[in-house]
Amino acid sequence: MRRWWVNALGYDPRGGGSAFALALVVLVTIVAPFADAMPSSSRVPPRANGSRIALGRAIFFDPGLSEPPGTSCASCHAPERAFSGNHGSSIGVAQGSRPNHFATRSTPSLLYLRYVPRFHFHQDDDAIQPSAVGGFFWDGRADSISELVRQPLLNPDEMNNRDSAQIAQKVAGGGYAADFRREFGEVANDPEAAVTALGDALEAFLTSDDMAPFSSKYDAYVRGDAKLTALEAKGLKLFKDPDKGNCVSCHRIYDTSKNPERSLFTDFGYDAVAAPRNRYIPANADPERFDLGLCGRRNARTPTEDDAWCVNFRTPSLRNVAVRQSFMHNGVFKRLRDVVAFYATRATNPMRWYESGVRFEDVPVRYRGQVNVNAIPYNRRAGDDPALTDADVDAIVAFLGTLTDAAYRDQANTGARPVIRK
Numbered sequence: 256m257r258r259w260w261v262n263a264l265g266y267d268p269r270g271g272g273s274a275f276a277l278a279l280v281v282l283v284t285i286v287a288p289f290a291d292a293m294p295s296s297s298r299v300p301p302r303a304n305g306s307r308i309a310l311g312r313a314i315f316f317d318p319g320l321s322e323p324p325g326t327s328c329a330s331c332h333a334p335e336r337a338f339s340g341n342h343g344s345s346i347g348v349a350q351g352s353r354p355n356h357f358a359t360r361s362t363p364s365l366l367y368l369r370y371v372p373r374f375h376f377h378q379d380d381d382a383i384q385p386s387a388v389g390g391f392f393w394d395g396r397a398d399s400i401s402e403l404v405r406q407p408l409l410n411p412d413e414m415n416n417r418d419s420a421q422i423a424q425k426v427a428g429g430g431y432a433a434d435f436r437r438e439f440g441e442v443a444n445d446p447e448a449a450v451t452a453l454g455d456a457l458e459a460f461l462t463s464d465d466m467a468p469f470s471s472k473y474d475a476y477v478r479g480d481a482k483l484t485a486l487e488a489k490g491l492k493l494f495k496d497p498d499k500g501n502c503v504s505c506h507r508i509y510d511t512s513k514n515p516e517r518s519l520f521t522d523f524g525y526d527a528v529a530a531p532r533n534r535y536i537p538a539n540a541d542p543e544r545f546d547l548g549l550c551g552r553r554n555a556r557t558p559t560e561d562d563a564w565c566v567n568f569r570t571p572s573l574r575n576v577a578v579r580q581s582f583m584h585n586g587v588f589k590r591l592r593d594v595v596a597f598y599a600t601r602a603t604n605p606m607r608w609y610e611s612g613v614r615f616e617d618v619p620v621r622y623r624g625q626v627n628v629n630a631i632p633y634n635r636r637a638g639d640d641p642a643l644t645d646a647d648v649d650a651i652v653a654f655l656g657t658l659t660d661a662a663y664r665d666q667a668n669t670g671a672r673p674v675i676r677k
């Protein structure tokens with residue numbers, strides 16, 4: 256949610272919230288001028304030891320951790336797709352451990368997670384109200400990886416475990432059980448402690464150096480070690496141009512810094528982009544079912560239940576975006592080019608995208624006014640020329656292809672046709 260909204264503050268003053276808000280504003284006012292100078296990596300956790308990382312990796316790939324067994328974290332977060340993927344499903348969202356059970360959102364890549372800040376509100380000098388930043392998941396509802404792993408493990412549509420005891424039992428039977436005891440002691444007798452330890456190990460792996468490789472062509476380019484092709488360079492220019500793509504206003508980069516950590520391709524903020532409805536998600540057979548994003552998040556310390564936060568989703572990093580099998584929080588798009596063309600023509604030719612014939616069809620009527628219609632490139636009227644031509648879209652797609660890390664380059668899916676595997 257961004258500055259042009261004149262809505263009431265997105266958090267309410269329950270529990271000393273106004274004092275908190277004031278403190279926040281003061282703090283942010285002091286810190287803001289230095290924000291540009293601060294490394295974007297300010298939350299990078301201290302490095303875990305190698306044995307904990309190796310243990311976390313073994314757990315991540317353990318297919319015995321689901322019910323029935325067969326689905327590991329890596330089934331959905333597939334390493335060959337930069338740790339994203341659909342687990343064999345073709346409907347844009349991943350299948351869980353049981354047939355015909357599907358997640359309701361698309362699987363994010365798990366690379367570069369160590370840069371995701373904790374959920375917080377940020378007050379810009381010229382903004383009427385604070386904006387929301389950070390947190391894990393599309394709606395920012397989790398503040399740490401170690402805590403959130405219970406969610407996929409217990410979700411009936413994902414790994415489907417009954418309770419912590421069942422998970423602990425599986426850990427005790429895993430090939431890494433001895434390493435687990437060596438790392439964490441005898442926690443296996445206490446299921447909650449065992450699952451917490453499991454989360455710590457997974458966090459160590461997911462925030463390790465290997466999970467932030469910075470080995471893309473773009474990274475080589477900012478370091479001065481590679482040249483972009485003419486088409487890629489044109490794409491980068493359009494990506495940054497505030498009158499054309501304007502993508503950097505949310506997918507933030509500093510291509511003049513030699514440090515690739517300054518180009519994470521997200522500001523971790525939230526926006527209401529109004530992706531079309533994914534009709535293939537089984538739960539969407541119910542026309543009254545909507546994914547409300549940020550206002551569905553529950554948190555007493557930083558509440559976002561206010562309607563003003565509805566239908567906002569966290570801006571994803573675009574690193575390795577070209578190897579994804581589906582795009583947007585609901586996985587509605589299968590081709591990267593369609594996403595970029597959607598940005599270009601959502602305003603000028605909406606019925607190209609909203610098959611039901613209703614603009615912003617996946618947003619409940621009462622929240623349609625909250626969809627961002629002010630940012631370039633989608634601040635136009637139906638029938639206007641789009642901000643980006645077809646050739647511009649192609650150039651941006653070519654540029655996005657430079658964000659693929661070395662290990663995944665053969666998977667890139669920037670062409671007109673999707674790469675279908677298995």
Ligand code: HEC
Nearest residue numbers: 327328331349350351358360361362363391392393407413
């Ligand atoms: C059935 C597919 C599936 C499995 C299995 C799965 N995930 Fe996920 N993962 C998802 C989806 C879908 C999301 C996005 C959920 C949301 O935003 O509400 C997600 C989100 C995440 C995130 C947040 C990423 C971000 O950018 O905020 C992390 C971390 C994560 N998963 C780790 C794991 C771990 C660790 C495991 C194994 C214990 C696991 N996942 C198993 C599908 C899966």
Ligand code: HEC
Nearest residue numbers: 500501502505526528568569570571582583584594598630
């Ligand atoms: C005003 C903020 C904003 C601007 C400007 C913006 N984006 Fe996004 N972008 C988002 C948000 C928020 C999402 C997630 C939306 C959702 O899932 O509902 C997103 C999603 C995406 C995705 C899908 C990624 C994935 O993992 O599924 C791509 C690709 C993308 N944007 C590219 C672009 C390009 C290219 C531009 C410029 C033409 C652009 N964006 C401009 C905020 C923005």
